[in-house]
């Protein structure tokens with residue numbers, strides 16, 4: 001039976017359902033499976049040709065025991081999750097004309113047009129399935145750099161067993177992203193715009209960690225999270241790596257490269273785990289903007305918190321890539337004691353320098369790069385002008401990194417992950433293209449529609465966020481659950 005434990009070693013093993021519904025492990029660590037399933041070449045050959053949902057079913061079944069959810073139920077959750085996606089393929093691949101063997105994995109055809117839809121469509125529907133079955137209620141809370149919030153809100157909207165609180169750093173996400181959260185009329189969705197966050201979204205994550213640590217409060221409101229602290233997000237995100245690989249290779253077993261715009265390292269943690277499970281990837285490009293914590297971790301072996309810089313790819317303006325701790329656990333013989341010691345050191349000093357052996361153990365097969373604003377904007381313009389294809393600023397970071405690393409990467413097939421639709425970032429897009437209005441390729445009906453809806457939002461200053469949330473979330477709980 002597959003069980004889940006904390007990567008910091010505290011608490012007892014739990015089953016899949018508990019890991020999903022709790023979010024964080026009891027000691028504040030991140031849940032990891034007790035073992036990673038291994039996928040053989042024969043298995044990959046058998047999977048070639050499967051559609052996204054059928055492939056997802058096969059991969060998820062390796063992590064989820066049938067006693068937790070039956071075959072029919074899991075298929076139904078998957079069907080329901082991906083029904084609102086615009087494309088039958090769910091995540092189509094687009095081949096660039098001007099770069100040899102380079103594909104864009106378009107992860108933005110969900111309802112809130114970012115890759116967060118891909119993980120959250122499944123996770124929120126799964127949480128809802130478990131809660132309905134137990135006849136229980138959960139308060140979920142997430143912090144967002146602009147994409148997790150809209151996706152969480154969208155998939156939670158109207159679900160009677162869930163109340164969703166979505167916190168965003170006001171002024172540091174685009175108006176379009178903000179409206180995706182604030183224009184939902186549903187009574188169970190509570191966007192919270194937080195002013196004066198000196199460290200952006202990372203400040204909000206810290207407040208969430210404090211709410212979790214407040215056990216009487218956590219237990220009272222049945223607090224959980226669907227941020228990428230939740231194992232369900234990482235597990236679901238392994239699927240798109242397998243899917244992309246199977247779409248582009250002619251011969252199974254042949255290695256390819258993949259480039260991933262990265263912030264909290266949730267997406268790439270899933271990629272790294274997919275490779276440990278058996279996916280033939282030679283190099284993962286860790287594509288950072290100038291908030292380059294991951295670049296420091298991979299290139300120098302130093303995990304260090306630096307001040308935030310505002311960039312055109314604002315959704316990856318993240319200072320602490322917390323999912324790195326989850327990936328590292330699998331690289332150091334699952335030694336939770338070390339993870340706990342390093343993360344305590346990081347909390348105390350803001351910096352950890354890894355020894356050479358540890359650095360080598362996690363950095364193998366990764367190559368990092370930090371892209372400047374100029375490089376990001378230039379590649380948007382270049383790809384648009386040469387082949388009439390519009391990248392969003394995050395996909396652009398992934399593609400720009402290829403230019404810088406081209407000698408290192410050689411001539412293997414390459415998949416770049418495009419994690420959002422440009423319609424979420426009109427100002428950056430127009431600036432990159434030096435245009436006054438957005439071209440049609442950069443528009444999306446859902447964004448246009450949100451411009452004409454009423455907004456409903458809590459506003460709060462960061463200095464008193466924790467106390468304010470304790471009050472308002474408890475009041476919301478009492479309102480629903482007294483009588």
Ligand SMILES: Cc1ncc(COP(=O)(O)O)c(C=O)c1O
Pocket residue numbers: 114115116145146147148228261262263264265266267268315316394419420
């Ligand atoms: C558009 C976009 N691209 C990339 C990322 C980075 O993903 P991760 O935080 O999992 O590294 C995010 C989220 O933070 C995002 O919203």
